[in-house]
Amino acid sequence: MSRAIEHNTEAQRFQYTEEGMLSVLDYTLRGGIMAITHTGVPEAVGGRGIAADLVQAALDTARENGWMVRPLCSYAAAYIRRHPEQQDLLAS
Known part of the structure; x- marks a missing residue:
């Protein structure tokens, strides 16, 4: 299944809405390192x-x-x- 995930660069967030509910992945970007700080999916659309x-x-x-x-x-x-x-992407 292909989802239309939006990259909101201003908010440093990837987001997707299903059934009117927003799911997010938040990150910070410093010195070429993307620190993924939070992934959140509402329980109603989980799984x-x-x-x-x-x-x-x-x-x-x-x-x-x-x-x-x-x-x-x-x-x-x-x-x-x-x-x-994907492990080659890991920052040391």
């Missing part, structure tokens, strides 16, 4: 893979821009652990 799609969109954007990633959010950290092909 649909939205959080995974938000993290993947963030990782794709980091890769396209040559940024490294620091997953401070436990969900993003677990996602990267489950996807070894």
Whole structure:
């Protein structure tokens, strides 16, 4: 399933709305390192893979821009652990 995830660069956020409910991935960007600080999906639309799609969109954007990633959010950290092909993006 392909979702139209919006990258709100001003808010440093990836966002997606399903059934009128906003799901988000927040990050900060400093010195070429994207620190993923929070992933939030309302319970009513949980379990649909939205959080995974938000993290993947963030990782794709980091890769396209040559940024490294620091997953401070436990969900993003677990996602990267489950996807070894993304581990080269991890900031030391």
